[in-house]
Amino acid sequence: MPELPEVEMAKRFVEGRALGRTLVRLEVLDRRMLGGGTEDDMHDLEGQRLQTVERHGKNLFLNFGKGVLHVHLGMSGSVLFCKDRYHHSSHERLRLNLDRGVLLLDDPRRFGRFGWAPSMADFVAMKGLGPDALTITEREFVERLTRKKSAIKAVLLDQHVLAGLGNLYVDEVLFQMGICPRTPASVVPQEVLEGLWRAVGDVLDASLKAETDFQNLPRGYLLRQREKGGMCPRCGHALSSTMVGGRTTIFCPNCQKERCPV
DNA sequence: GAGTATGTTATATG
DNA sequence: GCATATAACATACT
Numbered sequence: 126m127p128e129l130p131e132v133e134m135a136k137r138f139v140e141g142r143a144l145g146r147t148l149v150r151l152e153v154l155d156r157r158m159l160g161g162g163t164e165d166d167m168h169d170l171e172g173q174r175l176q177t178v179e180r181h182g183k184n185l186f187l188n189f190g191k192g193v194l195h196v197h198l199g200m201s202g203s204v205l206f207c208k209d210r211y212h213h214s215s216h217e218r219l220r221l222n223l224d225r226g227v228l229l230l231d232d233p234r235r236f237g238r239f240g241w242a243p244s245m246a247d248f249v250a251m252k253g254l255g256p257d258a259l260t261i262t263e264r265e266f267v268e269r270l271t272r273k274k275s276a277i278k279a280v281l282l283d284q285h286v287l288a289g290l291g292n293l294y295v296d297e298v299l300f301q302m303g304i305c306p307r308t309p310a311s312v313v314p315q316e317v318l319e320g321l322w323r324a325v326g327d328v329l330d331a332s333l334k335a336e337t338d339f340q341n342l343p344r345g346y347l348l349r350q351r352e353k354g355g356m357c358p359r360c361g362h363a364l365s366s367t368m369v370g371g372r373t374t375i376f377c378p379n380c381q382k383e384r385c386p387v
Numbered sequence: 388g389a390g391t392a393t394g395t396t397a398t399a400t401g
Numbered sequence: 402g403c404a405t406a407t408a409a410c411a412t413a414c415t
Contacts, residue, residue, distance in 0.1 A: 127393065127394085128393055128394095131393075157410095157411090183393095183394080197394080197395085198393095198394090199393095199394055199395080200392070200393060200394055200395095200411095200412095201392090201393085201394095201411095201412075201413085216412090233411085233412055233413065234392090234394095234410090234411050234412045234413075235410080235411055235412075236394055236395075236410070236411070236412090237394090238395085273404095274403080274404070275403090275404060275405080276405095279404090279405085282394095284394090284395080291393050291394070292392095292393060292394085293393055294393085370405090370406095371405090371406070371407075372394095373391080373392085
C-alpha cells in the first residue's frame with residue numbers, strides 16, 4: 126500500500142482522529158519492528174499531547190513535543206483507529222492508547238518500522254533522505270538527477286536522491302513522460318528532466334485527488350492497467366514487464382523507447 | 388511448491 | 402566512491 130500518497134493519506138487520517146489527543150499508554154507489540162531510539166524513549170512520550178503530524182517521503186512522524194514517534198509502513202502497513210479500546214486487529218504491532226480512542230499500526234509482513242527520534246529533521250538527516258517528492262523544487266530535482274549514470278528508474282527509487290516515490294509511481298511518471306526506465310539519468314536532456322519534475326507533482330496530486338484508488342485516476346494512467354497485464358492506455362500496444370533496479374517494471378515498449386538502451 | 392508483492396538495508400563485485 | 406546485482410527480512414496470496 127504505501128508510497129508517498131498513501132502515507133499522506135495516513136497522515137491526514139491521524140490528524141483527523143488524534144490531533145490534540147493525549148497519549149495515555151503506548152504498547153510495543155512487536156520489538157522486531159523497532160527502528161530508531163529505544164522502547165524507553167517511546168514510553169517517554171506517554172502523557173504528552175499530539176501536537177502535529179508530519180510526513181517526509183514515506184515516513185510519518187507524530188510530534189508529541191518531547192520528540193516524535195516515527196512510523197514507516199513498509200510494504201503492508203496501515204494505520205487504524207478504533208473508539209473501542211478492546212478492539213484488536215489481526216496483525217497489530219504498535220498500539221497508542223489515547224485519552225479518546227486507540228491508534229493501531231497493523232502490518233502483516235512486518236517490513237514496517239517505528240521508533241523515537243528527536244524531530245523529523247533529525248531523522249531525515251540521520252538517514253540521509255533526499256528532499257520530499259511533493260515539495261522539491263524543479264532546480265533541485267534537475268541537479269540531483271542530471272549526473273547520475275544509473276537507470277533513471279533506479280535513481281527515482283533511491284530515497285537518498287528523492288524521498289517518496291516507490292515502484293508503482295516511478296513506473297507511472299516515466300510512462301507519462303515517455304521515458305524508457307533503463308535510460309541512464311545522465312543522458313536525459315534537461316528540458317525532459319524539467320518535464321519529469323512536473324510529472325512527479327502531477328501524478329502525486331492526481332493520486333491524492335483520487336484518494337489513492339487507482340481506478341479513480343484519470344484515463345491515460347498506467348496504474349489503472351497494471352493489474353490487468355493489459356494494454357497501453359495511450360497507444361493500445363501490449364504492456365511489457367521487465368526487471369530494472371531489481372524491481373518489476375511495467376512499461377509501454379512503443380511509447381517509452383526514446384533513448385532506450387535496450 | 389513456486390512465484391510474486393507498493394520497501395529498505397547489507398553485502399559482494401567490478 | 403560509484404554502479405550494479407543479490408539476498409535477506411516475514412507474510413499472504415495466486
